[in-house]
Every structure is written in C-alpha cells, then in structure tokens.
Amino acid sequence: MAQFKAISLSSSINLACYGPKRNTLLHSDNLICSRKLSTFHELSGKSSSLHGNAIVSNNVCMTLTPKNQGIQAVLSSNSGTDVSTVTKGGGLRGKLNKVVLAYSGGLDTSVIVPWLRENYGCEVVCFTADVGQGIKELDGLEAKAKASGACQLVVKDLKEEFVKDYIFPCLRAGAIYERKYLLGTSMARPVIAKAMVDVAREVGADAVSHGCTGKGNDQVRFELTFFALNPELNVVAPWREWDITGREDAIEYAKKHNVPVPVTKKSIYSRDRNLWHLSHEGDILEDPANEPKEDMYMMSVDPKDAPDKPQYVKIGIESGIPVSLDGKTYSPAELLATLNEIGGKHGIGRIDMVENRLVGMKSRGVYETPGGTILFNAVRELESLTLDRETIQVKDSLALKYAELVYAGRWFDPLRESMDAFMEKITETTTGSVTLKLYKGSVSVTGRTSAYSLYREDISSFESGDIYNQADAAGFIRLYGLPMRVRAMLNKGI
Numbered sequence: 001m002a003q004f005k006a007i008s009l010s011s012s013i014n015l016a017c018y019g020p021k022r023n024t025l026l027h028s029d030n031l032i033c034s035r036k037l038s039t040f041h042e043l044s045g046k047s048s049s050l051h052g053n054a055i056v057s058n059n060v061c062m063t064l065t066p067k068n069q070g071i072q073a074v075l076s077s078n079s080g081t082d083v084s085t086v087t088k089g090g091g092l093r094g095k096l097n098k099v100v101l102a103y104s105g106g107l108d109t110s111v112i113v114p115w116l117r118e119n120y121g122c123e124v125v126c127f128t129a130d131v132g133q134g135i136k137e138l139d140g141l142e143a144k145a146k147a148s149g150a151c152q153l154v155v156k157d158l159k160e161e162f163v164k165d166y167i168f169p170c171l172r173a174g175a176i177y178e179r180k181y182l183l184g185t186s187m188a189r190p191v192i193a194k195a196m197v198d199v200a201r202e203v204g205a206d207a208v209s210h211g212c213t214g215k216g217n218d219q220v221r222f223e224l225t226f227f228a229l230n231p232e233l234n235v236v237a238p239w240r241e242w243d244i245t246g247r248e249d250a251i252e253y254a255k256k257h258n259v260p261v262p263v264t265k266k267s268i269y270s271r272d273r274n275l276w277h278l279s280h281e282g283d284i285l286e287d288p289a290n291e292p293k294e295d296m297y298m299m300s301v302d303p304k305d306a307p308d309k310p311q312y313v314k315i316g317i318e319s320g321i322p323v324s325l326d327g328k329t330y331s332p333a334e335l336l337a338t339l340n341e342i343g344g345k346h347g348i349g350r351i352d353m354v355e356n357r358l359v360g361m362k363s364r365g366v367y368e369t370p371g372g373t374i375l376f377n378a379v380r381e382l383e384s385l386t387l388d389r390e391t392i393q394v395k396d397s398l399a400l401k402y403a404e405l406v407y408a409g410r411w412f413d414p415l416r417e418s419m420d421a422f423m424e425k426i427t428e429t430t431t432g433s434v435t436l437k438l439y440k441g442s443v444s445v446t447g448r449t450s451a452y453s454l455y456r457e458d459i460s461s462f463e464s465g466d467i468y469n470q471a472d473a474a475g476f477i478r479l480y481g482l483p484m485r486v487r488a489m490l491n492k493g494i
Helices: 040-048 085-087 107-119 141-148 157-171 184-203 216-230 247-256 332-345 369-387 389-407 414-426 472-478 482-492
Strands: 014-020 053-057 098-102 123-130 152-155 207-211 234-236 270-272 278-281 311-317 323-324 350-355 362-366 432-438 442-449
Touching: 098 107, 098 184, 107 123, 107 207, 107 247, 123 141, 123 184, 123 350, 141 472, 152 184, 157 184, 157 323, 157 332, 157 369, 157 389, 157 414, 184 207, 184 216, 184 278, 184 389, 207 247, 311 332, 311 369, 323 332, 323 369, 350 432, 369 389, 369 432, 369 442, 389 414, 472 482
Parallel strands: 098 123, 098 207, 123 152, 207 234
Antiparallel strands: 014 053, 270 278, 278 362, 311 323, 311 432, 350 362, 432 442
16 A cells, blocks of 8 residues: 555645566656646545555655654755656666765755756755864855755764874875875765765665766766765766866756856866865866965965964874874874864965876865874874884885775775775884974974983994994995996906
C-alpha cells in the first residue's frame, strides 16, 4: 500500500510514486504517476494498486526520509520547479533518486541545484562542510539553499578532523608540492568528500555531485575519494555535462530559474578558503607577469605595514605534531587559528607560484598560509635535532611523493597510508620546542630544544674531547675520497 501525505482535500495535488529502482542513470523501472489530481478522493482511488512510497504536495518539495544525525537544517522549497516536474520519470539526462551536492552557496553550486532537478529528476541534498572558511561564508546558506530548490541542507563542522587527521599528517611528513605549495585545497577536498559519502548513506542518496570544473584538480580529488569509500555511488559533475561555459552563462541560468546569486559579472577572483589557507586565482593573476594587487589579500597584511617590532613564538611539538604555543596547549584547530591571526598580523605566509596541475596544464595561484608557514618551519627545524642524515634524506625524498599523492587526490590510496605509517614511526622522537621570530613577512628560527636531540655540544665543539679524535679524520678522508683518487689516477695513466 502506498504511503501518502496530503496537503489539502480540495487543492490540486501533485503525485509522484516510486517503485523499485536500479543503480543506473539512464534506465529505470520506476513507476511514475504525475499529473494534477483534483481531490484527495481521486488520489485515493488512483493509488489503490500502487506499491512503494508516494510523495504528495502542493508545490512543496517533501521527503519521506528518516531523521538522521548530523543534519542541522531540513528545508522545504516552494520555489523553482514543483515536485511533479522534478520527480516524473527522470530528467533530461536520466533518473536519480537523491543527490548529495557539495554546496558553498556560491554561483556555481547555486545553479547546480535546479540543474540537477531538471536533468536528473531528483531531490537535491545540499551539503556544506565547515573547514574553517569563516562564518561569513556560512551565513545565509539555509536561505540560499531553499531559494535554489534544495530539499535538505546538511552542515557539519569538520575543523578539528580536518586539522588533526589531514593537515597534521601532511605537516609531519613535510609534504610540500613543487617547492612552495603547502597543499591547502588538496588536503581539504578528501575530508569534505568523505563527509559527503557519510551524508549520502544517512539520507539514502544514490548519487553525489560537485561543482568542480573539468579543467581543475578538485574534480579528481572529490571523485577518487568517492571511488575509494563507496564505489556504488553515482557521480554527477555538471561542469563536464552542461552547456554553461562560464560565469556569465551561469548568471543567466540562475536568473532564468529565479535563483538568487551572490555575485555579479564583475566578480574577479576565484577563492578557496579553509583553516589552513586562502587561495586566489583568476583575473590579472592569469598572466604570470602581473603583480598581485595588495587589496586582494585577506588573511595577511602587507609585510611593509607589519609591526616594526618582531614577535617571538614558541611552538611545542610531540612526535612531529604541534601541540602548544608559548607553553599553552591547544586543540589542533585552535592552535592553527591562533597562529593564523598572529602570522597574518606580521605578513607571514604569502606565496605566488605557477604550478603544474594534475590535468596537464600550468596555472598561477597566490596563497596565504600564515599559521601553516609558521608550523611548517617549526616542525622541519626540530627534525634537524632529532633525525640523522640518512633518515632526513629518505624522509625528504618520500615527502615529495607524499605531496604528489595528496595533490593528486589519492588520500585514501594504500601507498599514501603506508607512507604515513613510515612518517609516524620515523618522527616518534621529534619532540621538543622551536622558537621563531616573526618580522615583516619573514620567519626566522632562533632556538630549538629536544630531549631526543642528537646534537652533542661536547662532540661538536672545536675544543678537544674524548669521543672525537681529530686525527681520525685523516684515515676517513683517504677512504671516503678513494673513488675520486682512483679515477684521477686512471686519467693520468698512473
């Protein structure tokens, strides 16, 4: 017997009835009944032979899903396309039941909501991850999602998980991409994508979607995570499917579907912000010869305007992981947020680089990573005390590959996980503290200490000691330089 929820006994009613469905986009044996029925009695008569769940509404998007933990807002939309056109036998491109969309409230994801409903005949669950992008970017999301036609908005605070389980392992590994990039966006995508997979399970979705373009790295990062954690989910990437070719087309599509957008055609920069960094791309930055404008920066002051007096900070580290600032212990997210404020005030962490994208092209980006730059310098400096030469060389060589894997979206790849186990083991004794001086954009190490230090003043001193006999160096040099000496003898015919 179908289950019904009627809005009125006298108003016109839209009916959508679902039967069994296969895991496919283009082929479905869903039973769809969609037309205006004048009364509830007519509805009752027409429904007697139906099996499955029915959704009945008067221009209201309603879902018969169980209450799920982690959903902070459930929205019913009365704008845009009504239920009858959303749920009838599939959209223009196929049929999906419910899609979880990575949602920011920006232009791209705002227009994706009605596009998914129109093209796949599905309900859309908007998902927003709080990874430290700032309260302003989270303001008004409920209203935006509702206006766009979403049936649910799910918001999850992932800041602590992001820093503890993604940022700090990369920091411990010394991962840095192409000599400069501290992987801010690269680390954030897998934690967001993982949460999307969780939400899809909670709300019973059969697909996930994102607003990444077909030219960038993020599409790969999201989808590799989906594949790794739930290969049965369908993935919809509108930028690889629709006819929208740029920002102006998207604005026109939004206007056509009565979707309010937070930008105008004069918007210039493409930005991505989280607790680790803020990236800037687009407009004048697309020409690598152009100097960035000072008013572009948001997390850091111009170094020349930074305080004239340096500030000293002491970072406490345990087994390669930062834990304290100036003797005070913080949670991972609190520590990073505090250092972002301190570092930004001194103009720390600005990077301007041309990088090689995973998809083959080069791109130019400007990054602000104030707190991350301080922590990266502190951890690396402590290793100079606690790791020997061979270990540092091997660790540094593996860090390059580690960074490449993270950049390429392979966070859940067994290779990265195995390398991370090595990094965790090798940094067991990287415990101590590092003092740094922050001054007008620069970070200088002024002191480091560790109970596991391999530095011995009694050995390193120029004064004579019992452990190191300087006379021993002569035999060492003769043996170490033997290959070079033999080659020279060969060249001279000796």
